[in-house]
Every structure is written in C-alpha cells, then in structure tokens.
Amino acid sequence: MVQKSKGPPIAAPxxxxxxxxxxxxxxxVALxxxxxLFRTQGFAATSLDDLxxxxGMNRPSLYGAFGDKxxxxxxxYQRYREQARASMVEIFRADLPLRERLERIFASALAIYLSGETGPRGCFTVVTAASEAVGDPEIRAMVLDGLSELDxxxxxxxxxxxxxxxxxxxADPVVLAQLASATIHTIAIRSRARVPRKELDAIVKGAIDVMVGVKG
Amino acid sequence: MVQKSKGPPIAAPxxxxxxxxxxxxxxxVALxxxxxLFRTQGFAATSLDDLxxxxGMNRPSLYGAFGDKxxxxxxxYQRYREQARASMVEIFRADLPLRERLERIFASALAIYLSGETGPRGCFTVVTAASEAVGDPEIRAMVLDGLSELDxxxxxxxxxxxxxxxxxxxADPVVLAQLASATIHTIAIRSRARVPRKELDAIVKGAIDVMVGVKG
DNA sequence: GGATTATTTTGCGAGATGGTACAAAAATCA
DNA sequence: TGATTTTTGTACCATCTCGCAAAATAATCC
Structure with a gap:
C-alpha cells in the first residue's frame, strides 16, 4: 500500500x-x-556466473549489492517469504467460510509452486529445508520460522x-493445522516431481474434505 | 534372509x-x-573428493565401480529405496490393527529420517525431489516412483x-493414503530443519488420530 | 569546469571441480 | 616362471569456482 498523502513531497519511488x-x-528485479534461479537449481548448483x-550484473556488482553468494x-529467501506471505495474508484474514478459505489458500500456494518457465519449482522453504538447512544454522532458523509461520x-x-x-x-485446531501444513508440503514436493495439476488438486480436495469434516 | 540350504555348495559370499x-x-559398504554423503549434502554440494x-576409494576406482557422479x-538412491522398503514392507504386510500398523510405519520412517552422525537427514526421496528431480528426467521418474509406491x-x-x-x-482409502503420505513428507522436511522429535511424534499422533477416526 | 562520489568494467588469482591417462601393483592362469 | 587380467595410485587436464583489486565511467556538488 503506497500512501498517497497530500502533504509535502515525500520521496517515494x-x-x-x-x-x-x-x-x-x-x-x-535483480533479486x-x-x-x-535459486528456486529452480538450489544453492550449490547455481554459480555466480549463472546469477x-x-x-545482467557482473560479479563485482552482485557482490557489492547483495554480498556473497x-x-x-x-x-x-527472505524475498520469497515476503511474496508468499503477501499472496496469502489477505485470504487468511478474510472472513470466509472455512472450506472456501482453505480452497483459496491452497490455490494460492499451488500457483506459486507450479509457476516457472522451465517447469514447476515447488516451495522455496521446502527446497531450502531439503538442502542448506542441515548445514547452516542461520538458514535453518529461517526455514524453521517459515514452517511455524504457516502452522x-x-x-x-x-x-x-x-x-x-x-x-x-x-476438533483440535493445532492438529488440523499440522495436517494442512502437511498437505502444503506434500504438494510442494510432488509439484517438483511434475505430478500433474489434476492429481495435486485431488489431494487438496481430499485433504479439505477430511479437515472440514472431522467429527472427532 | 540368507538361505541356509544343505544342497551343493552355492557360491554365496x-x-x-x-x-x-x-x-x-x-x-x-562404499555405496x-x-x-x-549424498543424503546429508545433496548431489551438487558433494564433491568427488568428499566421496x-x-x-576410501580413489577417484578412478570410484569411476570404475559406479560410473560418474x-x-x-x-x-x-536405488539403494536407499531398497533399504527403506525393507524396513517397512513387513509392517505393511503384517496383520495388525490399523492404528498400530500406522504407528509402526511412522516410527520406522522417523528412525530413518532422524538417523545420521551430523544430524537428521530426512527422506532421500524428498531431498532428491527438492533438488535434482526438476532438471533430470531419469531421476525425476525414480522420485515419482518412490512417491507413488508409498501412496x-x-x-x-x-x-x-x-x-x-x-x-x-x-472413508476413502485413497484420500487417507494421501494424508498419510503427506504426514510422511512433512516430518521428513521438518526433521531436516531439526524440529525436535517430540514435535514430530505429536504430528504423527495427531495425524493418526484423524485418519483412524474419520467418520466421513 | 574541477573535485568528489558511486558504480561499472575488466581481469586476475588461488583453489576446487569432475573426469581421465598411464604406469605400478597384485592377483590368477598357463 | 612369465603372461594376463584387474585394480590401484599418481599425476594431470581443462574448466569452473568465488571473491577481489584496480582502473574506467558517469553522475552530483561546489
């Protein structure tokens, strides 16, 4: 939300x-x-030359602007999180029936996971968890934060x-939340393996059916 | 199971x-x-020198025995699949009450995911899906096979x-199976982020409660 | 215009990378 | 014993890696 005040000229964009x-x-745009690149190839497989x-920046400029690799x-990753959060926060906030809210959340997630010129790229949090998170405490902490934010x-x-x-x-909201997160994670993984969208939709629908229909 | 026949000397080990x-x-043992190494570091981050x-084999021997990297x-990966399958197949086959069967399956999976000298390593299928599967059709096919075998x-x-x-x-067995797989995937990811075992156990317990208690 | 500041560009360098050539080593076969 | 076969060990190659230093460029400030 860019403020459109009438006051003194604020240096905006x-x-x-x-x-x-x-x-x-x-x-x-460079970021x-x-x-x-990182989303599709991961950290180790992406070279500075690729980046x-x-x-369009040569290496020293990259270094100066963002630091090392x-x-x-x-x-x-932080930018990814911001984008993902931005695309979901309003749906989470909105006052919708539970089923509809869930449908929209999962649709929004799938849109992110399936996007990509060369093919679906899944969830960057999951990708990072599966690679850098084991060896790098700082990155691991960010991944943990990402997981728990969704939970x-x-x-x-x-x-x-x-x-x-x-x-x-x-019904236990925490248990249901973990199930919902698990569904997010499973479609993130499957999308990277190029499981067709129809199957992913079916998984989401089945999971929602169970979650909203839980009697005890 | 090594066969212990009394017949003619079979060249075994x-x-x-x-x-x-x-x-x-x-x-x-080399494999x-x-x-x-691959499980913890992934493909790109593991060098031939590491391997x-x-x-204990030098590079030419590695190359001769297994081919390139x-x-x-x-x-x-194939070997991982064999091991994982071996550790679960009997539980799947056994004639146990549903809840107990599920408990054992998840316990077996967690044992695999949490093992590792330097820390939990998660599921190799998930790790591979998150990295090489996007760019390598052959590897992707193996991952797809691994996912669907579990389903x-x-x-x-x-x-x-x-x-x-x-x-x-x-109750729809297919939907429940996808939920069970999703639970597997979520604990695989979380274990790599070093989520403490207690939380993973809680996630498993919650998921099982829902799965066996589904009334429709 | 000249000084200052910030960025780009070129190119380097020390080291790692995946892969291979070749000779020495160690076993069996004749 | 000597020929053959298989594996090992050393050394090497061409390429890529990340990061950086030095110089060139283009803007603003005075």
Whole structure:
C-alpha cells in the first residue's frame, strides 16, 4: 500500500538523486531473477556466473549489492517469504467460510509452486529445508520460522472456524493445522516431481474434505 | 534372509576367485558411505573428493565401480529405496490393527529420517525431489516412483482396514493414503530443519488420530 | 569546469571441480 | 616362471569456482 498523502513531497519511488554513477540495474528485479534461479537449481548448483548472467550484473556488482553468494541466497529467501506471505495474508484474514478459505489458500500456494518457465519449482522453504538447512544454522532458523509461520496461520484459521461453529467441539485446531501444513508440503514436493495439476488438486480436495469434516 | 540350504555348495559370499588385483574396498559398504554423503549434502554440494575420502576409494576406482557422479547418485538412491522398503514392507504386510500398523510405519520412517552422525537427514526421496528431480528426467521418474509406491502401500493398508470394519464406510482409502503420505513428507522436511522429535511424534499422533477416526 | 562520489568494467588469482591417462601393483592362469 | 587380467595410485587436464583489486565511467556538488 503506497500512501498517497497530500502533504509535502515525500520521496517515494522517485529517484532520490543519488550521487555517483547511476546503477545499470534495479536491485529489486535483480533479486527477483536471483530468486528464480535459486528456486529452480538450489544453492550449490547455481554459480555466480549463472546469477551474473540472469541478473545482467557482473560479479563485482552482485557482490557489492547483495554480498556473497550465501547472503544473496538468504536475501532471495527472505524475498520469497515476503511474496508468499503477501499472496496469502489477505485470504487468511478474510472472513470466509472455512472450506472456501482453505480452497483459496491452497490455490494460492499451488500457483506459486507450479509457476516457472522451465517447469514447476515447488516451495522455496521446502527446497531450502531439503538442502542448506542441515548445514547452516542461520538458514535453518529461517526455514524453521517459515514452517511455524504457516502452522500458526492455519491454527488461527481453524481456531476461528471452531469458534464460529464450523467445526466439531472435539476438533483440535493445532492438529488440523499440522495436517494442512502437511498437505502444503506434500504438494510442494510432488509439484517438483511434475505430478500433474489434476492429481495435486485431488489431494487438496481430499485433504479439505477430511479437515472440514472431522467429527472427532 | 540368507538361505541356509544343505544342497551343493552355492557360491554365496565366498570369493568367486576373481582374476586380477583384488579390490581394496567392498562395493556395498562404499555405496553405503556414498549414500550417507549424498543424503546429508545433496548431489551438487558433494564433491568427488568428499566421496573418495568417505569411501576410501580413489577417484578412478570410484569411476570404475559406479560410473560418474550422477550414476553413483542414482545407485545410491536405488539403494536407499531398497533399504527403506525393507524396513517397512513387513509392517505393511503384517496383520495388525490399523492404528498400530500406522504407528509402526511412522516410527520406522522417523528412525530413518532422524538417523545420521551430523544430524537428521530426512527422506532421500524428498531431498532428491527438492533438488535434482526438476532438471533430470531419469531421476525425476525414480522420485515419482518412490512417491507413488508409498501412496499405494498406504492405500492398500487403508483398504484392508476398511474391509475389516476398522474404518467407516464413507472413508476413502485413497484420500487417507494421501494424508498419510503427506504426514510422511512433512516430518521428513521438518526433521531436516531439526524440529525436535517430540514435535514430530505429536504430528504423527495427531495425524493418526484423524485418519483412524474419520467418520466421513 | 574541477573535485568528489558511486558504480561499472575488466581481469586476475588461488583453489576446487569432475573426469581421465598411464604406469605400478597384485592377483590368477598357463 | 612369465603372461594376463584387474585394480590401484599418481599425476594431470581443462574448466569452473568465488571473491577481489584496480582502473574506467558517469553522475552530483561546489
């Protein structure tokens, strides 16, 4: 949300008159390109040359703008999280019937997982968990945070649904949330193995049926 | 199960009098070491020097015995699948109450995922799906096979339980199987992020409660 | 215009990477 | 014993890796 105040001219997206030679790239789009590469190939399989070519920045510029490869990976991951969060937060917040809310969440997730020019790329949190998270404590902490953020959002969702009487009294919001997260994770993995969208939709539908229909 | 027949001497683990210089390694244990490395570090992050050191074979020997790095990865993955299958097949086959069967399956999976000297390593199928599967059709096919093998085993499990009256008539074995697989996948991912075992156990317990309690 | 500042560009360098050639070593076969 | 076969060990190659230093470029400030 960009504020559109009528007050004094606030420097928003206008160039803040930087000194020195102007950049030949936009950091935001460059980071997006880097994220694309990391999402498909992973950290180790992506070389600085790959990143340099994709972003249009040569290596020293990359280094100056984002730090070394690991820092760039971390910044890419943070950006992924922001994007993913942005695409879901309103659905989580909205006041919709439980089933519809879940349908929209999973549809939003699938849209992210199936996107990609060369093929589906899955969930970057899952990809990172499966690779760098074991050996790098800082990255692992971010992944853990990503996992629990989703768990919490789902738990909140089910808690509210229960309060509104959409679920049986015996239903446990935390357990249902873990099931919902598990469904997210399974479609993230399967999408990378190119399981056709129809099957993924069926998995989502089956999971939702169980989650909203739990009697105890 | 090694057969202990009384018939004529079958050349089993006895040296078949190979010609030429004898090997300084045992291919089976070397492959095991390679699998260990690949499971923790992934394909791209594991160098031939790493593999050479871990197996005790120098690079030419590695190459001669298993082919190039990719072939070694594929053979390692196949071996992982064999081991995982071996550790579960009897539980799937056994004639146990549904809940107990599920408990044992998940316990067996967790034992695999949490093992490792340097920390939990998760499921190699999931790790491979998250990395090499996108770019390598042959590897992707193996991963797909691994995913569907688990789905089918679970579906069979629930189908039999339903026939025995352990599940409501309205329960759908396929949907329940996908939920069980999803639970497997989520604990595989979380274990790599070092989620403590207690939480993983809780996730498994919650999922089982839902699966065996589904009324429809 | 000249000084200052920020960025780009070129290119380097030390080391790692996957893979291989070749000779020495160690066993069997004749 | 000597020929054959198989594996090992050393050394090497061409390529790629990440990161950085130095110089060139292009803007603003005075």
């Amino acid at each position: 206008e160039p803040p008159k930087r000194r020195g030679r102007p950049r030949a790239y936009e950091p935001d 997006g390109k880097a994220l694309d 340099s070519e994709a972003t 690991r820092e760039l990976y971390i910044k890419s 919490k959002a789902f738990a909140n969702c089910f808690r509210r649904a229960k309060e509104k009487g959409e679920l049986a009294d015996s | 006895e040296p078949p009098k190979r010609r030429g210089r004898p090997r300084a390694y045992e291919p089976d 095991g070491k390679a699998l260990d 050479s050191e871990a197996t 990719r072939e070694l990865y594929i053979k390692s 089918k085993a679970f579906a069979n499990c629930f189908r039999r339980a339903k026939e025995k009256g352990e599940l409501a008539d309205s």
